[in-house]
Amino acid sequence: MAEALPPFQAFLDEHLEPVGAFLRGMVGPNDAEDCLQETFLAALRAYPRAEPRNLRAWVLTIARRKAVDHHRSRARRANPVPAPEEIIDRQGDSPGAGLADGALGMSPRHSEIWAAVAELPPGQRAAVVLRFAVDLRYRDVGAALGTSEDAARQSVHEALSKLRASAAELKEMTR
Amino acid sequence: MSDFADRLAARANQEGLVDVAYATVDTPLGTGLVASTPKGLVRLALPNEEMETVLSRLARDVSPRVLEFPARLDETRRELDEYFEGKRNRFELTLDWRLSHAGFYRRVLRATARVPFGDVITYAEAAQRAGNPRAFRAAGTALGSNPIPIVVPCHRVIRAGGEIGNYGGGPEMKRFLLELEGAV
Numbered sequence: 001m002a003e004a005l006p007p008f009q010a011f012l013d014e015h016l017e018p019v020g021a022f023l024r025g026m027v028g029p030n031d032a033e034d035c036l037q038e039t040f041l042a043a044l045r046a047y048p049r050a051e052p053r054n055l056r057a058w059v060l061t062i063a064r065r066k067a068v069d070h071h072r073s074r075a076r077r078a079n080p081v082p083a084p085e086e087i088i089d090r091q092g093d094s095p096g097a098g099l100a101d102g103a104l105g106m107s108p109r110h111s112e113i114w115a116a117v118a119e120l121p122p123g124q125r126a127a128v129v130l131r132f133a134v135d136l137r138y139r140d141v142g143a144a145l146g147t148s149e150d151a152a153r154q155s156v157h158e159a160l161s162k163l164r165a166s167a168a169e170l171k172e173m174t175r
Numbered sequence: 176m177s178d179f180a181d182r183l184a185a186r187a188n189q190e191g192l193v194d195v196a197y198a199t200v201d202t203p204l205g206t207g208l209v210a211s212t213p214k215g216l217v218r219l220a221l222p223n224e225e226m227e228t229v230l231s232r233l234a235r236d237v238s239p240r241v242l243e244f245p246a247r248l249d250e251t252r253r254e255l256d257e258y259f260e261g262k263r264n265r266f267e268l269t270l271d272w273r274l275s276h277a278g279f280y281r282r283v284l285r286a287t288a289r290v291p292f293g294d295v296i297t298y299a300e301a302a303q304r305a306g307n308p309r310a311f312r313a314a315g316t317a318l319g320s321n322p323i324p325i326v327v328p329c330h331r332v333i334r335a336g337g338e339i340g341n342y343g344g345g346p347e348m349k350r351f352l353l354e355l356e357g358a359v
Contacts, residue, residue, distance in 0.1 A: 007234040007241035009197075010227075012180070033179065040183055044192045047239055 003052040008044055011055055016040070018056070018134045019063050025117075025129030026067035035070050039063045060134075060144035064126055071122075116166035120159050127155035128163075184244040194238035197230065198245035200252050203259055204348055209251050212237060215269030216251055219323045221344030236274060255325070261355065264292035266326045274322035279305055283317040290331045293356045297335045319343055331358065 005011075019039060023032040042062050043050075050058055117125060123145065130141040131152075142152035187193050195217065197210040205222025210233055217237060220229040234241050245252070250268065257263035270288075275281045286304035290296055296304075302314035318329040324344055330352040334340040339359065342349035353359040 004231070004235050005239035007195075007230040008239055009241055009243050010230065012183075012242075016179070036179070037183055037186070041186060041190070041192075044187050044240060044242075045190075 005047065005050060005052050006055075008047055011043075011047070011059075012040060015056060015059050018136075019059055021133045022060060022063055022126075022129055023067060025133040026064070026126065027070050031070060031074075035063070035066045038069075039066045042066070054143055057140065057143035060130070061146065064144070067126075068122060112166070112170050116163055119166075120162060124155050124159035124162075127152055128159045131156050180243070184242050185246070187242060188244055188247065192240060193242045193244055193247070194240040195233050196242060196244035196247035197233070198243065198248040198252060199226075200248075200255055202255075204351060209248050209255070210241075211248055211251065212271045212273075214271035214273075216323060216326060217271040217274055219325060221324060221348055223345045223348070258325070259355070264356075268326060270323060270326070275317075275320065279307060279310065279313060280317035280320065282306060283314045284321055284327050284329070287318065287321075287329055287332060288327045290328060292328075293358050295331050295333050295353070295358050298332055298340070299335060301332050315341070325352065328352075331356075 006014075016036075020032060020036050023035045023039070026032075027035050039059065039062050043059050046062075117128065120128065126145060127141055130136045130144055131138070136144065138153045138156070139149045141156070142149045145152060145155075147155075184193065184196075188196070191213075195210050195212055197208055197218075200207050200209050200219075202222060207222050207224075208218075208220040208226055208229055209216065210218040210220075210229075218229065218233060220226065230241055254263060254266050254268060258266070272281060272284075275284050282305035283301050287296075287301055297311075298314050298318075299308065299311040301318065302308055302311040305314065305317075307313075314332075318332055319341060321327055321329040321343065324330065330342060330344075330349045332340070333353075339346065339349050339353060350359070
């Protein structure tokens with residue numbers, strides 16, 4: 001036997017937190033827990049057939065599918081998610097912006113930026129969340145999205161351009 | 176997040192997805208582990224065993240769907256508590272024998288399971304009861320690989336000269352159990 005699957009409990013303990021962070025970024029804090037339950041339940045169903053070599057990418061793929069299902073079942077609901085400027089800040093664009101507002105402080109600006117994240121095409125949104133909320137390297141973002149490292153980098157790059165444009169527009173509007 | 180895990184385990188159990196449920200169990204000599212399949216108790220690990228290794232082997236030998244789910248081990252843990260408190264001298268648990276080799280080894284363990292509380296037999300007697308009186312060494316090996324110690328009371332098998340002999344859970348555990356039962 002090449003590589004054995006760890007006991008499911010160990011797999012769960014290891015991946016619960018990053019998958020939770022990913023889903024909070026994808027569906028917002030209110031619905032993340034339900035999606036997280038669905039994700040690990042689906043993972044448990046399929047677990048004996050999982051590939052032990054990259055379980056993180058495997059479970060993130062399931063989580064992404066659950067997030068898509070979730071969005072489909074609640075077609076267009078304006079329920080934005082928190083802390084997007086972290087994403088922008090880390091790129092060094094708007095230093096310190098929003099940090100004082102606290103995680104759940106939904107200033108109009110917060111909401112607008114999260115709305116902008118939510119407006120990203122699903123693939124770009126997933127890439128941005130994996131890179132900055134789950135803190136994966138581009139290679140692992142690619143593995144979780146089933147694309148190459150370069151494609152993942154490109155997705156994040158395009159997403160950030162869109163977010164920067166939205167942020168600038170917003171600044172104009174609220175000036 | 177423990178709340179989350181409890182809910183997940185309960186739902187998984189409802190769907191029949193928990194092939195191996197496990198829980199920790201307190202013994203007077205430290206913390207052990209009990210694990211069951213839908214068929215019954217499949218494994219009891221004594222405190223001297225490495226829990227991570229025990230769980231990895233369950234994943235490999237039974238199913239990787241191993242989840243901590245104490246609710247399914249309530250009865251097992253209650254009977255063990257009572258036993259350690261001296262309030263129980265036989266177990267009424269259904270056993271899953273799949274982790275013991277079929278054949279002579281399993282016959283030795285099944286014969287040992289019938290040795291009552293407070294009694295002891297020798298390795299040769301265990302071999303004889305399993306149908307091969309001369310195979311007392313193999314009987315010792317079978318008992319040493321007992322996946323469900325205490326409940327399958329391999330501690331009740333001792334040397335012909337009266338020495339208590341080896342024990343997978345460590346000699347102090349064997350002595351403790353035999354003293355608890357008033358057998359030595």
